[in-house]
Amino acid sequence: MHHSTALPISISAVTKAYGAVHALKGVSLDIQAGEFMTLLGPSGSGKTTLLMAIAGFTRPDSGSIRFGDQEAILSPPHKRGVGMVFQNYALFPHMNVARNVAYPLKLRKVAKAEVDAMVAEALETVQLAGYGDRAISQLSGGQKQRVALARAIVFKPRILLMDEPLSALDKKLREHMQIELRHLHEKLGMTTVYVTHDQREALTMADRIAVINHGSLQQVDTPRKIYESPANRFVADFIGESSILPVVRDGNTIRFDGNALKTVTAPPDGPLALMIRPERLAFVTDASRDEVNTFAGNVLELVYQGDSALCYIELSNGTTVALRANTHAGGPLDSIVEGASVTLGLHVADTVLIPAGRDA
């Protein structure tokens, strides 16, 4: 049941204010047909408001939201034909599983025999075949989430919206469901907009991530680009761990602690900062390799975390940087102790300069 007719969504200059609070400040975003787009941001960033505007529950003050070539901004939720999965499942407890899933079909006056077949197919898609007669109260959290999903896809919508659908599940189940949702999206191919505040979830699932903060888009890019080349300090800070260090600009030469930094591309204009991901930094013995920037410092603190260890290192100019070290035998932990003098290496490709200001 691949959806060759998935619809692109074109959002342009959408604004929404609640009194003095500007929830959306002119958001423009193009989502391609069949794309898995994740809206990522902290609570109160506007990501849910944007999703609710796409669903039709929030009416923007201005702007345009188009599904394909159709303007949707004025149509009520029940006429938009989008499937939606809610954070707390929002299943109907007075109906059993099959009647929940059949609900959108009955509203569309689908014939009884066809309803049964479509419900069975949707339940099978979410791996709940044979659960039709169960009461909602008999289901586990993960099963409820699957029923909610089956109900949202059973009428074959061309757009699927999900509002933090996994946030109520425990960590293991959540990670399992992330992969499963990803596979389901590959199978069904509908344009999907997924809201989350969990950056790892966004990195795992999305084709592209739209990072949003204070009602404005900060960056729209692939997970890898978002992680490796954040557009600004907010994105660098919000996604993954990072140390952000001050640098001095000297024409086109960027100096950290007096030494020129080697980079792959020419540095962007304006005041800059150096972003270092802890796992991209390594202890080195040979300080003279071309493709590596090196820093000297002392180990301040060592935090053992099982799969890795986090080392806080004070550099010679007094700034502190975090380094994530492997814990395998024969690795750096054998020789590194708190207080040791060390040399750190950062590959030029991992030497990321970002605008020094907080927001875009």
Next chain:
Amino acid sequence: MHWFSRPASDTQITHGQRLWLYILAAIIMVLLVAPTLIVVPMSFSASQYLEFPPQEWSLRWYESYFSSTAWMQATKTSLTAGVLTMLMATPLGVAAAYGLHVSLHPWARGIFVLLITPMMIPVILIAIGAFYAYVQIGLVNSLFGLVIAHSILALPLVLIVVSAGLKSFDMNQEAAARSLGASRLTAFLTVNLPQIRFSVITAAVLSFLTSFDEVIIAMFVSGGQNSTLTRNMFNALRDQIDPTIAAISTIMIVVSSGALLLAQVFGKSKN
């Protein structure tokens, strides 16, 4: 272990130590219920006058009630007014409760208070007001006028009971229904209403009883063909002391408690 020295709850307080509480509760219950129930034996008396306890037993006063055209007419009026009040106040109150529940308007709170004022001001004021208003528009002694006045009294009850029911309802379900293709009304009827049905049924029964038991407004705005049972009982008590009143009271107790009992049975949620 003896019942007396067993703990009464999760705490270590024993039934013995709780004895005073049980006795107090029993006294309060008797004081609350006795005045209502005292008419029951009185209604089965063979005597010409209201007496307690009755010397002789008989069903003559029930016979006198059921064979009186006047009492039957009044009973019909009361039941009709009760049902019509229920049919008017329940949908209006449910709609108001829903509207105020979802409204973000700054006045919503004020409107709620305004709608429940009939509960807080003395009924006699509403009765006098209704009487003078009805004189102007010719609704005095009409069933319709009575139903409107009773609906004013019943509306606050419906509003409060249904609002409480809506508070525990997850509005995301309505949003889900709408996203799945239901208009707001369809979503309300198929998703919200089945889940707040206990509140709605309770509210409907209370509306019926508000009208059925009401006497003050009935004294002012009902009369003639459209006299209610309570109004006629009140008048009868003033003119003659007749045990028929006790028989009617007993029947009213049965109807009222029966209605509440039905609400419990039908409204009970299955899960």
